[in-house]
Amino acid sequence: MSAGTFTPKPGAAPLARMIGAQAALETRMLLRNGEQLLLTVIIPALLLVLFASVDIVDTGAGRSVDFLAPGVLALAVMSTAFTGQAIATGFDRRYGVLKRLGASPLPRWGLMAAKTLSVLVTEVLQVALLTAIAFGLGWSPQGSPVAVAALLLLGTAAFSGLGLLMAGTLKAEVTLAAANLVFLLLLVAGGVIVPLEKFPAGVRSVLELLPISALSDGLRDVLQHGAGVPWQQLGLLAGWSVLGLGLAARHFRWE
Numbered sequence: 035m036s037a038g039t040f041t042p043k044p045g046a047a048p049l050a051r052m053i054g055a056q057a058a059l060e061t062r063m064l065l066r067n068g069e070q071l072l073l074t075v076i077i078p079a080l081l082l083v084l085f086a087s088v089d090i091v092d093t094g095a096g097r098s099v100d101f102l103a104p105g106v107l108a109l110a111v112m113s114t115a116f117t118g119q120a121i122a123t124g125f126d127r128r129y130g131v132l133k134r135l136g137a138s139p140l141p142r143w144g145l146m147a148a149k150t151l152s153v154l155v156t157e158v159l160q161v162a163l164l165t166a167i168a169f170g171l172g173w174s175p176q177g178s179p180v181a182v183a184a185l186l187l188l189g190t191a192a193f194s195g196l197g198l199l200m201a202g203t204l205k206a207e208v209t210l211a212a213a214n215l216v217f218l219l220l221l222v223a224g225g226v227i228v229p230l231e232k233f234p235a236g237v238r239s240v241l242e243l244l245p246i247s248a249l250s251d252g253l254r255d256v257l258q259h260g261a262g263v264p265w266q267q268l269g270l271l272a273g274w275s276v277l278g279l280g281l282a283a284r285h286f287r288w289e
Contacts, residue, residue, distance in 0.1 A: 052140045053148045060152035064118065073217070074113045075160060079167055081227065082106045086171045091228055096258070103168040103175070104253035105226035110160040111186060112224075112246055115153050115193035117217045123149065123201035124209035133289045142288070150194060157190060177256035181263050185256070188271035189249040195278020196245070202286030220246045225254075245274040 064070050085091060086099040093101035126132050135145055165173075200209050222228065224246035230238050241247050252267030 049141075049144060053144050053151070056135075056140060056145060056148035057151035057155070060149055061155050064122065064152060064156055067122075070118050070122070074110065074118050074156060075163065078106050078110045078113065078160070078164060081109070082164060082167055083171070085227055086168075092232075094229060094231075097172060099168055099171045099173045100258045101229070101254065102227065103164070103173050104257045105250040106164055106168075107161060107186070108189065108224075108246055108250035108253055109221060109226045110164060111157060111189045111249060112193050112220065113217065114156050114160065115190045116197040117213045118156075118197075119149065119153055119194060120197035120201045120213040121206075121210050123198060124204065124206040124213075127201060127288065128206035130289065146198070150190075153190060153194060157186070161186070175257040176260035178262070181256045182253060184268060185249060185252045185264065185271065188268060188275055189245065192245045192249075192271050192274035192278055195275055195280075195282050198282040198286060199278055202282060202288075220244065225250045243270065245271060248274075 064074075082099075082102055085093075086097075086102050089098070091098075123132075132145070140148075168175075197213070200212060204212065220226070223233070223241055224244055225241070226246065230241055230247060230251070233241060242251070248267040248270035252264040252271070255261040255264045255267070
């Protein structure tokens with residue numbers, strides 16, 4: 035045994051391991067939070083089952099589940115990437131968690147990367163659960179999985195940027211109220227449950243520009259109607275991604 039066998043060798047762990055560990059921690063915290071589970075999993079699942087089983091809203095020709103499933107998938111992305119992330123990050127900022135993590139070997143961009151990975155892991159679980167429920171209700175999806183994945187990833191980027199912008203500029207209590215209010219408003223007016231065709235033409239032209247409308251319409255075009263790549267919706271989501279992430283990077287306050 036050499037003399038240097040037990041010599042201490044302090045130093046930070048590899049960056050990838052630090053990001054992975056932080057992402058796992060963020061995911062565990064989210065899944066243990068009852069309020070976040072209610073928002074991200076239970077509410078979308080209940081809405082899918084309720085509106086697909088009971089003829090409450092006229093969703094047009096065809097089975098209601100074929101219209102509702104893509105919209106509920108879009109709602110799940112918004113609930114996790116925007117509402118849940120905004121609230122969690124806002125309170126982390128208020129209690130000084132972000133400030134303390136900023137002094138750790140994990141760089142700030144690494145912390146944001148870990149939060150993004152946590153969101154993606156949660157969304158995979160959401161999509162798997164909601165897809166299983168939709169199949170049980172008789173859903174028959176069509177279209178390209180690649181187009182669906184592109185829509186979900188760009189939708190995640192768009193909502194993450196907007197959520198981080200809100201969390202990094204507003205007080206935690208304001209973020210809590212505003213994020214939940216936006217969630218409810220977009221649930222009603224974002225084409226998730228109620229078709230946008232039900233709104234007046236002038237209002238509809240504005241609602242179609244929202245990220246939730248672009249995501250739900252794009253997913254519906256592919257999964258319900260078997261369309262090809264929905265370039266218009268992808269372009270809208272890309273624009274929202276650049277806007278939200280750019281403003282968040284510029285104006286986010288860590289304390």
